[in-house]
Amino acid sequence: MNKKILIVEDDVHISKIIKMNLNLMNYATTEAYDGLAAFEMLKREKFDLILLDVMIPHLDGFELMERIKSYGTPVIFLTAKNSVYDKVNGLKLGADDYMVKPFEAIELLARIETVLRRYGHEDRVVEFQHVQVDLDKREVVIQEAPVELTPKEYELLVVLLKNKNIALTREQFLDKVWGGDYYGETRTVDMHIKSLRKKLGLQDQIKTIYKIGYRLED
Amino acid sequence: MKFWQKIYLFSILVFVIIFNIASILVIERSHNKMLGQAINVALSQNISIHSSVDAIVPILRIYDSIDYEKTVLTRIANEFVDKNSEQGVYMDITDDSQRTVFNNSDFPMPAARSELDNLDEDSIHSILREIDARTILFTSNITDINHKKYVFTYMKDVTSVYQDRIDQYSFFAKVDLAACLLFMVIMFFVSRGLTRSIDRLNRTAKVIAQGDFSERVTLKSRDxxxxxxxxxxxxxxxxxxxxxxxxxxxxxxxxxxxxxxxxxxxxxxxxxxxxxxxxxxxxxxxxxxxxxxxxxxxxxxxxxxxxxxxxxxxxxxxQIQMELQDLGEIITEIKPALEIMAKEKNAAIALDCEKGELPLERDLIKVLIFNLVDNALKASSPEQTITLRAYWQGGNYILAVIDQGIGIGQEDQDKIFEPFFMADKSRTRRSNGAGLGLAICQNVAGIHGAVIRVNSVVQQGTTVEVVFGSNPVAESELRP
Incomplete structure (x- = not known):
């Protein structure tokens, strides 16, 4: 079942771009443009996560946070403010994470995933067409036959799956799979992608995007 | 040392010194007076003896017998001594060969008697002597009887005068002690009382120094x-x-x-x-x-x-250079630009301007007008008219920008001058607003000594007036 995420953001454009990105990852989204509307929605419906802008009309993010504390829904704050006071205030109120605008989509998706995992809302078995990945056992299965992957290949596959339909640059892959302090060549990424395509039969699905990098498309 | 302690010690010191000196002076003066009196009494007694002896000198001259003289003198002396027996009065009479004719003293006469030197008939010499822990006043004179010089010494015990002085000193010592103690006690409270307000001031200053700026001191005294x-x-x-x-x-x-x-x-x-x-x-x-x-x-x-x-x-x-310019002319000058702005929204611009020479900064005034018209356009619907009126009213030159737009709600009217405030966020955003327009206008108006007043009715329109004047009207009056 798709996870339901409530986007509380007064700027229509920002709300929409967040929604578009989340939809790519098969999250179900609902939009609220002010605090009171969000509060009403939360009273009626249960969400797996709330993305909450701080500066919203009628009821600001902090106030809304106070009111919905008892619901136990995880919250990620979105804000333009970069002050330590606001961060501390947000986290003290029980927010699970904090994102300062402007933010990158993949960063937001990663934080959402982390928070969902912490709450045990994350699917531990991910399916992509004929490929099944068990995140707990670190196992990749195609038609009930396990596939042997090197650790880096496995992690690269997970990154592709988690950013489905979004192109990532080779640098982003290096950063996410090999770690920020790895100064390898981007060719390493190409080698692993090539090997993944072959082992999993995903030649068409893992697309090379000109001047950017790779994208997993369904 | 604390201030109250200084006051305390200093006043005690001054008190003790002055009190003691004054008391000693008083005691000494009264002693000297008593002594002087005693001496005067002694001298007058001496003179009275002298005169009683003088009175009988003619009789003695008739007899001219030394024995008789001595007898008479002894009798006079005895009579005198008897009369004053309780008062410690003594007589000594010696003749010119230094033999004692009469002496009733109960103490040994001193061997050297300096007062007798250069003594003549017309004078009385007196001297004080300490004999056997007593103070004796000696007064001497010479009386000539039948060409023989008799020395009459009249002596008076003045020990009591000195004893009085000692008594007074010992009494004074007690009074001194009591007075000093009393003074110390009183002064303690007085000096503490005087400095208490300083202490209070001090405490308040300390509290303020620690950051509590609302602290005040309460002192009732008017000193x-x-x-x-x-x-x-x-x-x-x-x-x-x-x-x-x-x-x-x-x-x-x-x-x-x-x-x-x-x-x-x-x-x-x-x-x-x-x-x-x-x-x-x-x-x-x-x-x-x-x-x-x-x-x-x-x-x-x-x-x-x-x-x-x-x-x-x-x-x-x-530094903003103000020059005397016609505001109406500036408006006319920028009318084409305003009309281009209005055309985008399909609105019209109407002008009705009197000539108004004012000290202005041209560029800033243009910014002001553009912003006001921009705001008016944002609030307006197509086919509506924005009117710019400029006119004199009671010594003030007023620039009014009038629209027929959506108006501003009563609750927002005092917030519209705040930077980034937008009455209708989504609408303002759609027209690329940042919420800075009126804040800028108010700054420009402030530089020109003008005030902005806003009169708005929802769904009927807004009138923004910039009031330039030589006699600025209080802001509170102007802003509804």
């Missing part, structure tokens, strides 16, 4: 310390006001920065978000056009924000 206290309070008042003002300024600045970051980051988030979405996801024509539209409009919004900021920076210019 110098009381005045110091009220001056101190005045000072604290000024400091507190200043600090509150600084805090308010700071908060205002912080709010400005917060709003500014918000206004800057919101379009940036959209631009970056859409651009990234378009370049990293599969092409979809509808999303592509939508995304580019957002990027374009948010880019325009950033542009307008940066232009507004330039205007604000312009206002920070240190």
């Amino acid at each position: 110098e310390i009381g005045i110091l206290g009220s001056n101190f309070n005045e000072m604290a008042e000024v400091v507190e006001d200043k600090i509150n003002e600084l805090e308010r300024n700071n908060e205002e600045k912080q709010r400005f920065i917060n709003n500014f970051t918000h206004e800057l980051k919101t379009p940036l988030t959209s631009i970056i978000g859409y651009a990234n979405f378009l370049r990293t996801t599969k092409y979809n024509e509808e999303l592509f056009v939508d995304g580019l539209n957002v990027i374009y409009s948010e880019g325009k919004r950033l542009e307008s924000l940066s232009l507004k900021l330039m205007d604000l920076i312009l206002l920070q210019k240190e």
